[in-house]
Amino acid sequence: MTFSAEKQADILSDLLNCRRRDLPFPAGIEATWLEEGVLQLIPRQASAALVLSAGIHGNETAPVEMLAALLASLSSGQQPLNQALLLIFGNLPALRAGKRYLHSDMNRLFGGRHRQAMPGNESRRAARLEKVTSDFFQRADAAGVLPRYHLDMHTAIRGSRFPQFALIPSHHHDYQAEFYVLLDACDLDAVVQHTAPGGTFSHFVSETFRAQSCTLELGKALPFGSNTLSRFAATDLAIRALLAGTPLPTRTQPPMRFFTVAESIIKTSSSFRLNLDAAVENFTQLPAGYAIASENGKIWRVEDAAPWILFPNARVAPGLRAGLLLKPAAARFSS
Incomplete structure (x- = not known):
């Protein structure tokens, strides 16, 4: 990663302290702050439109530091830009507070779900991010720029046996082999295909704009200053x-x-119980027949063909996912 650490720190400080500073960019790049923490960069010529987002959850800081470093490199001219780019620093108030969210989990509010959510920071921000993303792709379309990419970068709450992985949203349009080649070049450990629609940012971008969109999980959630960005050097490169x-x-x-997701475990009431140790890691393989969760007489059992657990969390609000059971799938490209 070639960037000025001092410039990266200045950019990050400005973002977190709600200061919008006009950064210099090389000639030929049109830079526009569309919202607080949302920067559009348009070069003279581009062959693709790329959205890079981080900080949709305010306690997931490594990708935010990565984007701040990338922005420093773009501003200094060290990083060439030949694609239309929308940089999104997602939930800035939660990032400042060091919390996952302030009112609602923002990554469950996209696709219009913010209209039914508790009024507050996250519902307002989700609505604005939908709008700026739509405007960005409309501009790219007008200029004849295709294809469309979106990488929504996160970190996980718990440890993982596959520390870096991608989540592909459920989709009806084609995902190209070239997109999986991109994920492969990121040195990811695993790729998980969702089988049902959801309220995530990546699902909204995929479904609405037919983009090659995914959620990237890059290690474990840590506070600012505690991340080792070299662990994600392949993704950065x-x-x-x-x-x-x-x-x-x-x-x-x-x-x-x-x-592939074989089953989503949805919590619907306070009687929900998850029969896992709090320290169990993502992608842990469970024994067939194991009673993984229960609620009001319903029992979820592990199937022999789908023994891997992902994102177990009994503390989610009713109506949200408390875990995913996974089964193996075929590779999506030839390496």
């Missing part, structure tokens, strides 16, 4: 190559594993 229009880096890790 792949993004930079995409922006520059240069060849993607060569994968250095074992082949990615592919999974």
